[in-house]
Amino acid sequence: MATIVDKENVIQAYDAVRDVNTDITWAVFKYDNNYLVCGGVGNDFDEMKSHFTDDDRLFAYVCVEVGDSYAQHCSKFVLLTWFGPQVSVIQRARMSTDKGLLKEIVLIFSKELHIETIDQVTPEYLRKVVQEDMRAY
Template identity: 35%
Template sequence: MSSPISDEEQVNTAYEDVRSDSTDTIWLLCLYEGKEIVLSGTGSDYDDCLAQLGEDVRAYVYLRVETGDEMSRRAKFAFITWIGLAVSPLKKAKVSTDKAFMKKILTQFGKEILADERSELKLEKIEKILESASGAAYGTGR
């Protein structure tokens, strides 16, 4: 089976940018255009990413979140699959097989999140999911 990703090198470059401590890029977004998955964009404001996730959209998001407390701050990463509620069952099914191709590029993440409701995409919720996945917190939470 051939990859549905139109430009894997472009997606990999964006992935490395999100992972880099020397840039302010915190997300990358890949959307479907027909049967292909394309890099739709990257950015430093998560709201810009969220604005592109409509009810009829299938997407993959790679998100960088700073977690921890005053004892240790570190970057954590989430791999988010978004399937809007208006997406047809056939297209929803395609996402499950295509996700494997995305995971070959977006290999490092603390948590995988499947979302179909906007509330599941709130930054605060994702931060909590990543913090709980990272283990014990030793500081006071400040």
């Protein structure tokens, strides 16, 4: 059965992360049977990281602050993909199609990453990857 995106809740979470008037810095989009739903929003990285489990698959939209003493700080947005080691091959494969559905809503991001280990889910790692990508231009 095809995945159905809970567009209303996904849009609300996406908008909340992008809104400079909130302290929300991430949104997690998880599977509930054949539905892709907002699994949570917040500003605590450890809370977001708790969603990345061995038997789960998800997407996360994260605001990353970058800049240094010479440049003004700015926000960049990263779209993460995760599937734990216990996720079946079929479920992993379906994620590429489902990511396309999600990207119809989550339009603005500067970097897309597949997270392979839970150690990569840190503000420092994401900031480093975004800054390296910015230097490439």
